[in-house]
Structures are given as structure tokens and as C-alpha cells.
Amino acid sequence: MTRLVILDPVSGDRLERFAGYLPDGWSLENAASRTPEDQLTALIGTDFAISADVPVTAEMMAVPGLRAIHKWGVGYDNIDCAAARAHGVRVFRTTGSNAISVAETALGLILALNRNLIRGHAAVLEGGWPKSELGTTSMRLSGKTVGIVGLGYVGKALARLLGGFGCEILYTGRTRQDAETEAALAVRFAPLEELLARADVVSLNCALNEDTRAMINARTLALMKRGALLVNVARGGIVVEADLADALTSGHLRGAASDVYMEEPVAPDNPLIGLDTAVNTPHIAAVSADTFEPTVKRMIGNLLALQEGRELPETDVLV
Structure with a gap:
């Protein structure tokens, strides 16, 4: 089973909708809160994680088994890319999506x-x-x-x-x-x-x-x-x-x-x-209901490509 975690707390309806795009054999969970403790707990045993706004720290990058972080959006200043390189964690984003x-x-x-x-x-x-x-x-x-x-x-x-x-x-x-x-x-x-x-x-x-x-x-x-x-x-x-x-x-x-x-x-x-x-306004500029589906499919597609050893779009690869 491939385990995917969304680090930003989301509504149950949104999580269920997201799960509908997962490949067979994948599971989806959500961090309980934005606290560092809950973020680390959510990453234990995780293959892939998605972050929109919550910081992805060096301590989080060091969680054993974590293979990739996908930014839900474009700006990656909240992701410790140096720590990702040090721990062999790949980092992706959806360039231009929003x-x-x-x-x-x-x-x-x-x-x-x-x-x-x-x-x-x-x-x-x-x-x-x-x-x-x-x-x-x-x-x-x-x-x-x-x-x-x-x-x-x-x-x-x-x-x-x-x-x-x-x-x-x-x-x-x-x-x-x-x-x-x-x-x-x-x-x-x-x-x-x-x-x-x-x-x-x-x-x-x-x-x-x-x-x-x-x-x-x-x-x-x-x-x-x-x-x-x-x-x-x-x-x-x-x-x-x-x-x-x-x-x-x-x-x-x-x-x-x-x-x-x-x-x-x-x-x-x-x-x-x-x-x-x-x-x-509450950081809603990049959020749009009519871009939810293509963005989710793009993120999952990138993570699936990594899992299957296929080439990823160069624009989406950070680390």
C-alpha cells in the first residue's frame, strides 16, 4: 500500500473528493493539525506528502521512508529543500497551475x-x-x-x-x-x-x-x-x-x-x-474550485511517475 498524506488540514468532503483520484493500492490521510507534533506523526510510515501552506522542516524531511513532498501550488519557501537533498527526498510543484x-x-x-x-x-x-x-x-x-x-x-x-x-x-x-x-x-x-x-x-x-x-x-x-x-x-x-x-x-x-x-x-x-x-483575504488567491481536479491529477501523476521510475516534467521538479 502506498501511503499519501496531506499535511494541511482539510475538510472531510475535500479529502474524500481528493481520494477519488488515487490509483489502486494508494491510501490517503490528513494531518490532525498544523502543530509540529501532529505533522511529524502524520509523516510516520508515509511514502508521499502534499503541502500547501504548512512548513516542511528539516526534521520532517528526516522521517524514515519519506520519498517525496509535493507542493500544492508553486511557491516553495515553506519547504526546506536543502534538507530534502540531504535526506534524498524529492520535491515537486505544480508550476503555473494557479x-x-x-x-x-x-x-x-x-x-x-x-x-x-x-x-x-x-x-x-x-x-x-x-x-x-x-x-x-x-x-x-x-x-x-x-x-x-x-x-x-x-x-x-x-x-x-x-x-x-x-x-x-x-x-x-x-x-x-x-x-x-x-x-x-x-x-x-x-x-x-x-x-x-x-x-x-x-x-x-x-x-x-x-x-x-x-x-x-x-x-x-x-x-x-x-x-x-x-x-x-x-x-x-x-x-x-x-x-x-x-x-x-x-x-x-x-x-x-x-x-x-x-x-x-x-x-x-x-x-x-x-x-x-x-x-x-485569507490566502485564497490560488484557490479555485474549477482547478481542483486538474491540479490533483497533476500532483498524483507526478508522484506516480516517481514511483514507477518514469520521467517527470522538468518544470515540476525542484529537488
Whole structure:
């Protein structure tokens, strides 16, 4: 029997649905909680494990018999890849699988901030009618300058979505795209500081690594235009949350939307929680009911290929 464990606690219905895609001779279990103790217990006797958000530590990689960790998604900053190499554990991901979902969420958050949709909704629920008040800070997206930090799968998808708004689109990242790609997406490369200074909206779509950790901080936020918006659907560690909260409370930024945080689930004392100009969602940008089946089949296909000694897609292999 091949034993597969999902490390992130999921609902019984979701677990049952997932089990329906397993090959014959495979079993599926779920970690009891996110605590390190329950995570380690879940891995005992496991061949393969899947992680969405929970950290996969060096101690977990050392569990005897563990053959592979599959990331349910793309970002792998929560997986100790060095420890995986040391213990001979393979690490896979579903590159590009959630790009459209994340890009659509980024665009939705941009529009929600720009048009004060969340603040308006909350006010009406409480019996208010702040039409005039919110109208003074509601803005159009059309014709504005949008800066995309990280032009990977998600960044490219967002650029395509923005095409209908007539925006000037700047991008930055580790590498510059070729001229053909820039022309097709109608984007222009700019260094980070120039992008921050010129953009009316900045969308973070980059990976979390040593170059991007705490990249958005008091200094870089001060470079942004007064009244600009910041959207983070990438990773919480890219933004210094206290500095972003200060930029919002001072009025330097008109709004910010965060789907990811330094600590998840988000702590009650997070400085972004409760600010009128902050929209906060529970790391749902990559989650989409209509991508569940193809993503699950892809993960199981990768693990089955490893088990059978077949070649895996190069894009999905990390370790």
C-alpha cells in the first residue's frame, strides 16, 4: 500500500473528493493539525506528502521512508529543500497551475481598492450610506500606470488581463524578458525604484527569496507615489507589515490589499487588520474550485511517475 498524506488540514468532503483520484493500492490521510507534533506523526510510515501552506522542516524531511513532498501550488519557501537533498527526498510543484486564479484575484483586489467596494459593502451592512465620503477617494483603473513586481506565470497573466484597461504596464524582476515578450504583453522593464515611483498601482507577484525578503519596507514604500495602491498576492515575507500599516495610517498610500502574511493564519494583532484602507483575504488567491481536479491529477501523476521510475516534467521538479 502506498501511503499519501496531506499535511494541511482539510475538510472531510475535500479529502474524500481528493481520494477519488488515487490509483489502486494508494491510501490517503490528513494531518490532525498544523502543530509540529501532529505533522511529524502524520509523516510516520508515509511514502508521499502534499503541502500547501504548512512548513516542511528539516526534521520532517528526516522521517524514515519519506520519498517525496509535493507542493500544492508553486511557491516553495515553506519547504526546506536543502534538507530534502540531504535526506534524498524529492520535491515537486505544480508550476503555473494557479497563475490565472492568482492574477484574477490581483485584478479583483486592485478594482476593489480603487472603487472602495469593500468599504462600501461593510458600511451598508452596518446601516450606513457613505456615497459622498467614498466617492472622494474612488478612482478609475483605466489609463493608470501599473507596476508588476515579478513577471512570471502570474505576472504575465495579470499583464494580459490589464490589456483591456489601457494601462501603462511596468515590470521588474531578476531577469528582463525578451523584446518579443515585452511587445506581446505591452509591458516595459523598469528597475524597482523607478517602478515604485511611477506606478499608481503596484502588484507583488514575485517569489520569496533572499533578494525579495522584506523588499517592501519603510524606505521603498516612501518611494511610492502618494495615493498609490499596493496589492500583495505573492508571499507575506516580501512586505514589512508594520511599515505598510504606517504608510496606510499616514495617508501616504490610499490602500493596500493583502492575501498573504508573515504569519498564517493571520494573527489578531497583525497591524494591517482593522485599517479602513486595508483589504485582507485569507490566502485564497490560488484557490479555485474549477482547478481542483486538474491540479490533483497533476500532483498524483507526478508522484506516480516517481514511483514507477518514469520521467517527470522538468518544470515540476525542484529537488
